[in-house]
Amino acid sequence: KAGVTQTPRYLIKTRGQQVTLSCSPISGHRSVSWYQQTPGQGLQFLFEYFSETQRNKGNFPGRFSGRQFSNSRSEMNVSTLELGDSALYLCASSLDQDATNEKLFFGSGTQLSVL
Amino acid sequence: GESVGLHLPTLSVQEGDNSIINCAYSNSASDYFIWYKQESGKGPQFIIDIRSNMDKRQGQRVTVLLNKTVKHLSLQIAATQPGDSAVYFCAETYSSASKIIFGSGTRLSIRP
Numbered sequence: 001k002a003g004v005t006q007t008p009r010y011l012i013k014t015r016g017q018q019v020t021l022s023c024s025p026i027s028g029h030r031s032v033s034w035y036q037q038t039p040g041q042g043l044q045f046l047f048e049y050f051s052e053t054q055r056n057k058g059n060f061p062g063r064f065s066g067r068q069f070s071n072s073r074s075e076m077n078v079s080t081l082e083l084g085d086s087a088l089y090l091c092a093s094s095l096d097q098d099a100t101n102e103k104l105f106f107g108s109g110t111q112l113s114v115l
Numbered sequence: 116g117e118s119v120g121l122h123l124p125t126l127s128v129q130e131g132d133n134s135i136i137n138c139a140y141s142n143s144a145s146d147y148f149i150w151y152k153q154e155s156g157k158g159p160q161f162i163i164d165i166r167s168n169m170d171k172r173q174g175q176r177v178t179v180l181l182n183k184t185v186k187h188l189s190l191q192i193a194a195t196q197p198g199d200s201a202v203y204f205c206a207e208t209y210s211s212a213s214k215i216i217f218g219s220g221t222r223l224s225i226r227p
Binding site for chain 1: 164
């Protein structure tokens, strides 16, 4: 079974631009979560989607948004990029069979650099 | 507020020795705890988990201990190998939540 796939692997943008990151969860997994990882802040929760609905959201500005499609694939978008948005963006999926929190399976992430 | 912290940011261990990585959590409502391992250039990888109705759980060369009284979690790695070099994160959540909170991580390095 293929793991969580994130594209692109690396991305370089300039301030003010916007970016869209993609995540394909493990087949059969219905929940997709996004995390931002930086050396200073560690792993910070962005949001979680289940059945195309955002179920939970972290403390990030509205410039960060996401969505989930009917096939469970997810995208996240960051608009008006700032230098501080440079980070590794990680996507994780879980089966969430009974909504009681199951272990997350992470992709390798998208490394975003904002110049 | 919610927070999951680690006692030590780095840990250096002799190859073959046992490693113990500690973690403190502050949310007494948390009932599910997970340890992840992250190698360079990769996403975090699940190691072992434990629910709050247990004190100890063992896996292959790893053991997680949970002390709910002092809100402390530890990961023990037996006979540490070079391949164990990574950053280790503890994480917590509770049943009614759909997000998992990660600690700041401990870097484990192995001395030959």
